[in-house]
Amino acid sequence: MKVVLTLMAVFSIINCNGQNNLEKAIVTPSQIDTLIFLEKQFSKNDSTPPPQNEKWYRFLPGKNNKVLVTAAHATSQMREGAIKRPDGGTGSLALWLNKYRNIPVLVTSYMSPSDPNYYDDNEFKDSLSKIISELKPILIIDLHGSHPFRPYDVDFGTMKGRSMSKRKYLLDSLTLELRQNGLTNLSLDYFSASTNQTITKFVWNKGYSCIQLEINSNYLSADEGNIYAQKTAQLLQALIRFIDDIHPNPRHK
Numbered sequence: 001m002k003v004v005l006t007l008m009a010v011f012s013i014i015n016c017n018g019q020n021n022l023e024k025a026i027v028t029p030s031q032i033d034t035l036i037f038l039e040k041q042f043s044k045n046d047s048t049p050p051p052q053n054e055k056w057y058r059f060l061p062g063k064n065n066k067v068l069v070t071a072a073h074a075t076s077q078m079r080e081g082a083i084k085r086p087d088g089g090t091g092s093l094a095l096w097l098n099k100y101r102n103i104p105v106l107v108t109s110y111m112s113p114s115d116p117n118y119y120d121d122n123e124f125k126d127s128l129s130k131i132i133s134e135l136k137p138i139l140i141i142d143l144h145g146s147h148p149f150r151p152y153d154v155d156f157g158t159m160k161g162r163s164m165s166k167r168k169y170l171l172d173s174l175t176l177e178l179r180q181n182g183l184t185n186l187s188l189d190y191f192s193a194s195t196n197q198t199i200t201k202f203v204w205n206k207g208y209s210c211i212q213l214e215i216n217s218n219y220l221s222a223d224e225g226n227i228y229a230q231k232t233a234q235l236l237q238a239l240i241r242f243i244d245d246i247h248p249n250p251r252h253k
């Protein structure tokens with residue numbers, strides 16, 4: 001039995017062509033420094049109302065339109081008369097993906113007068129609607145940060161599978177990349193994205209695939225240094241490898 005298990009372990013890291021599956025790391029320390037810099041800039045305004053004639057959200061276009069990333073809680077937000085704190089690190093993560101993978105991103109940039117992941121009737125959702133009908137992305141990823149005491153590294157909000165039902169292979173691919181990069185404790189639908197008027201529900205109602213990524217904030221705290229910066233680098237590497245590998249149809253892979 002022991003021999004069989006050992007052989008299985010050996011074969012699991014060797015693919016059917018007999019080649020080793022190990023890949024060279026691609027995220028560099030200077031890219032993590034860039035993320036820390038972006039977060040410093042971003043967090044300056046994350047709890048202040050926008051100046052006159054400025055919007056409370058920003059759209060950064062990209063040339064790689066297969067994925068649209070949103071960070072709907074990148075800044076503090078008004079919900080039922082109370083101000084909720086931002087999901088720290090999600091705004092800079094979106095900007096970083098725009099910079100290094102040229103994907104379009106829609107982020108809140110000042111305090112949101114209307115929580116875009118709770119209400120539909122706001123400018124953020126109007127803008128999102130126009131962007132997706134123009135770009136027709138294969139997948140929308142809505143970034144969120146979860147409390148560090150949560151047991152999971154990442155929770156996938158999929159409306160109990162519905163929001164990814166047309167592109168289940170993308171969920172499989174994302175799971176694989178996260179696991180290969182050390183994010184092994186994954187959860188499904190702890191926050192299902194189906195209760196409130198979420199970004200995921202809004203986009204799914206328009207016929208697009210969407211996933212709400214609830215990332216444990218231990219992976220969004222690169223400025224804490226050492227192990228936290230490494231965890232962030234692992235998350236970033238998983239996300240860019242996943243994005244690089246996206247095809248409209250898995251048969252074309």
Ligand SMILES: [Zn+2]
Nearest residue numbers: 073087144145
């Ligand atoms: Zn959130």
